[in-house]
Amino acid sequence: MRNLARSASTKEARFLVDNYYVAQKNRIRAANQIRACKEDGESAELLQVNLSNFKFAENQLFKILDEYSANQELGQWARSIHGVGPVITAGLLAHIDLDIAKTPAGIWRFAGLDPTVIWNKSEKRPWNAQLKTLCFKIASSFEKVQNSDKDFYGHLMVQRKEYEIRNNESGKYAETAEKTLSTGSYKNPTVAKKAYESGKLPDGQIRMRALRWVAKLFLSHYWQVGYEIKNNTAPAKPWVI
Secondary structure, three states: OHHHHHOOOHHHHHHHHHHHHHHHHHHHHHHHHHHHHHHOOOOOHHHHHHHHHHHHHHHHHHHHHHHHHHOOHHHHHHHOOOOOOHHHHHHHHHHOOOOOOOOHHHHHHHOOOOOOOOOOOOOOOOOOHHHHHHHHHHHHHHHHOOOOOOOOHHHHHHHHHHHHHHHHHOOOOHHHHHHHHHOOOOOOOOHHHHHHHOOOOOHHHHHHHHHHHHHHHHHHHHHHHHHHHHHOOOOOOOOOO
């Protein structure tokens, strides 16, 4: 199994990452079902067997993805970042093709992190949904480990969030709030709608802006490390520099 994992194709790895998260969700769902049965005083022996099967599948997939991501130099760098584990790393390696992504912005766009890209209903989704979800998991992980001494990106995310809050309070996002209201998506008197009506973004949007920012920063570094590994030289500096 380890030998197969080391030589897995990117398509295999993508499917395995998807299967891992499916197994994880099934394990969590089965555990909740067992808890519900026990609360009602009912037997949950068969569900316990089911839970064991999901745990086994999840563990096996983790071992495969651990081997796959550890066998690549770029994967070793990603795994060295506090908050980025074997599964997330495997997903990055499987979804991001550095032969196609010539700049970090190419990854941002492919991951659905380019705010200028709009997905119309009659069109094909212009980004990779799995990679976009993966980037949210990465940013959320940084958010969780922000108080750790080993953390790097979580600290920067906190600083960015404070920056976003200052901008929001000073009214710099009033135009964005107005545009959001004009879509007609907020018809009920929710907390979010009240914030938009006051010319500000709701707390949830401020958090998401900080999460997207730190995800893009990490992807920029991921791209640069990958470029240097592949070409044995640093990439050209952006034209503005």
